[in-house]
Amino acid sequence: MPGPIQSIERAAAVLRLLASGARRMGVAELARALELPKPTVHGILRTLQLVGFVEQSPDTGKYQLGAALFHIGSSYLDGNELRTRALNWSDSLASRSMESVRIGTLHENQVLVVHHVFRPDNSRQVLEVGALLPSHASALGKVLLADDPVGLTDDEPLKAYTAATITDPDLLGDALEQVRQRGWASDIEELVDGEVSLAAPIRDRRAVTVGAVGISGPVERLCDEHKQPRTDLVSYVREAARSISRELGAIPW
Amino acid sequence: MPGPIQSIERAAAVLRLLASGARRMGVAELARALELPKPTVHGILRTLQLVGFVEQSPDTGKYQLGAALFHIGSSYLDGNELRTRALNWSDSLASRSMESVRIGTLHENQVLVVHHVFRPDNSRQVLEVGALLPSHASALGKVLLADDPVGLTDDEPLKAYTAATITDPDLLGDALEQVRQRGWASDIEELVDGEVSLAAPIRDRRAVTVGAVGISGPVERLCDEHKQPRTDLVSYVREAARSISRELGAIPW
DNA sequence: GAATGCCGTTCGACAATGTCGTACGGTGCG
DNA sequence: CGCACCGTACGACATTGTCGAACGGCATTC
Known part of the structure; x- marks a missing residue:
């Protein structure tokens, strides 16, 4: 199956964007930047939230990077x-x-x-x-x-x-x-x-x-x-x- | 679309496993741990490698966490x-x-x-x-x-x-x-x-x-x-x- | 205060997409 | 040399993710 998995690529793009953006970002904002339909981005965000890679502010509804991603990322140093x-x-x-x-x-x-x-x-x-x-x-x-x-x-x-x-x-x-x-x-x-x-x-x-x-x-x-x-x-x-x-x-x- | 995206969930599981494992892991090893077919895991790894979330040792063929993941993860602290x-x-x-x-x-x-x-x-x-x-x-x-x-x-x-x-x-x-x-x-x-x-x-x-x-x-x-x-x-x-x-x-x- | 715009979210049908059985070349071991 | 195991490639099938349309909530506007 030579060919990357689309959804994972997109999820990575979302994370990269959230990392660069410094501040929290909304679904619509991400969708515009990635040139993807809003529901698509939302599905990705929902999954990333499930695994703890992103977190959502309960009040504003905006997303930011999650603690799990930070912890996993820091494990890179061990290896x-x-x-x-x-x-x-x-x-x-x-x-x-x-x-x-x-x-x-x-x-x-x-x-x-x-x-x-x-x-x-x-x-x-x-x-x-x-x-x-x-x-x-x-x-x-x-x-x-x-x-x-x-x-x-x-x-x-x-x-x-x-x-x-x-x-x-x-x-x-x-x-x-x-x-x-x-x-x-x-x-x-x-x-x-x-x-x-x-x-x-x-x-x-x-x-x-x-x-x-x-x-x-x-x-x-x-x-x-x-x-x-x-x-x-x-x-x-x-x-x-x-x-x-x-x-x-x-x-x- | 209430329901997480399977491939992203699996990719996250792979990353989590690589983070916990401390040392590098092979495709077969990961596949066994996740109870997934080997080609499936390989496809995920290939994509994660493309986006820099994992790296592969050129000689042993084994995988470890990548630098991009580390950098993105550390951005968590800024937010x-x-x-x-x-x-x-x-x-x-x-x-x-x-x-x-x-x-x-x-x-x-x-x-x-x-x-x-x-x-x-x-x-x-x-x-x-x-x-x-x-x-x-x-x-x-x-x-x-x-x-x-x-x-x-x-x-x-x-x-x-x-x-x-x-x-x-x-x-x-x-x-x-x-x-x-x-x-x-x-x-x-x-x-x-x-x-x-x-x-x-x-x-x-x-x-x-x-x-x-x-x-x-x-x-x-x-x-x-x-x-x-x-x-x-x-x-x-x-x-x-x-x-x-x-x-x-x-x-x- | 109704109207408007934008937001995050849900629904659901379609087909594009990822999954995984099978198979191949390479390597290390006995 | 044969065997077991590895990482990887192929390709058919149907599972899976995609995305247009639509909903309710919230500000802001007029």
């Missing part, structure tokens, strides 16, 4: 070998660098954050696990793009987040080439003004890049007086990446 | 008003109590952890957001059960985790009555030996309990010499719960 192996090393990278650590994987041309260690200074920080970062404007993303067989798909233009964001595909290509040669990437105020990130690739036993680990923080702490990444921090990041890769079975290189 | 409102208060509770803070909601008779603040002491801790705790053996759970209109369903026996776990439904009923009267709950080594937790209810504008906030830590720190919860910590927890409730629109009580 994620990359994250499991990286737990210890990312902790130690956080202590050595005194900065917050993130681990990401490429997912639909964006960086999916699968692990996040807070900066060890008791400051208030928001957990970013599960979030998506733009791949062309983050160190994690550049590392992943540099080794991605597909490369960057130029179907949509590169969005500028700050004045320093690389928006020219050719320039980005050059930057990725540099990342490949140096073995690490940086993002200097390219995503958020005043924020810098550094990252290095994590490779598995077949030497393919399966993820990236990196730190991020204010430019004053991560860069030297020439606004270049501090070499000691770069070393820490690269060492952590190598350690995790070794845990994943990569041949030490 | 969760309880969690959003509670962010600041749980941080301050963590600083005041110097213990780790968790916020939970009732989900299928278990406690779904929707927020987790680490103990502010730089120690290594695992993030528990998305995890499920037994409701009869945790302070969060008792608080939620105490005010739950459904109450505890006695369809399955209460599992014992330690010697102190309450397994008798009658005793649990008494304990819940006490929780209702005192307005807070404790778990003294009932889930993990040496671990204690305290919690208080979060109520919304209609005064229904929508969640619980609490702290947890070693018995030496949370209890006094009589192995009773320290009254100052109880106050901190209750004050935090009241503050969050007020944010949710509850009339201060």
Whole structure:
């Protein structure tokens, strides 16, 4: 039976829409966005509600994502070998660098954050696990793009987040080439003004890049007086990446 | 069309199974567990793979949860008003109590952890957001059960985790009555030996309990010499719960 | 205050759709 | 080498989901 099951595809589309929409959405709203008849969408929603993937506000009648979906989704992390192996090393990278650590994987041309260690200074920080970062404007993303067989798909233009964001595909290509040669990437105020990130690739036993680990923080702490990444921090990041890769079975290189 | 859509229900069952199974599962394995023909399960898996909800190991052919599901699931937190409102208060509770803070909601008779603040002491801790705790053996759970209109369903026996776990439904009923009267709950080594937790209810504008906030830590720190919860910590927890409730629109009580 | 628009929901007939018995190539084990 | 098991493909059948039309409820409008 080669051919996807229509109703499941549609259910997934509904969930994706509810996830992106941020706020609650109504049946009619979803139906319009998906270009489907209202009763069809309603049937899907009813089923998703039954299994706990969506919830409905009793008063407004609108729908939002459900708790069951959240719980099942978070189980993904348990099976994620990359994250499991990286737990210890990312902790130690956080202590050595005194900065917050993130681990990401490429997912639909964006960086999916699968692990996040807070900066060890008791400051208030928001957990970013599960979030998506733009791949062309983050160190994690550049590392992943540099080794991605597909490369960057130029179907949509590169969005500028700050004045320093690389928006020219050719320039980005050059930057990725540099990342490949140096073995690490940086993002200097390219995503958020005043924020810098550094990252290095994590490779598995077949030497393919399966993820990236990196730190991020204010430019004053991560860069030297020439606004270049501090070499000691770069070393820490690269060492952590190598350690995790070794845990994943990569041949030490 | 009153009646759930079969294929979506089955797809959800597959995802649930993959989430619980911890490790990767094969088509045949899933088919046996769900009592469905192998090709049927395969069709579902193929569709789920297409939308990124499951991934297949290229070598073993086995399936596991996918990144898209994780990302969509984590979007649940954005729409969760309880969690959003509670962010600041749980941080301050963590600083005041110097213990780790968790916020939970009732989900299928278990406690779904929707927020987790680490103990502010730089120690290594695992993030528990998305995890499920037994409701009869945790302070969060008792608080939620105490005010739950459904109450505890006695369809399955209460599992014992330690010697102190309450397994008798009658005793649990008494304990819940006490929780209702005192307005807070404790778990003294009932889930993990040496671990204690305290919690208080979060109520919304209609005064229904929508969640619980609490702290947890070693018995030496949370209890006094009589192995009773320290009254100052109880106050901190209750004050935090009241503050969050007020944010949710509850009339201060 | 009747009328109007939009909402979430139900009904039910039609046919498109998913189901599943059967079968195929590949892999690991004895 | 044969066997058992795997993940996957095919295709006929009828079960199943789809969607036009319609209903009651709720605001807003005139």
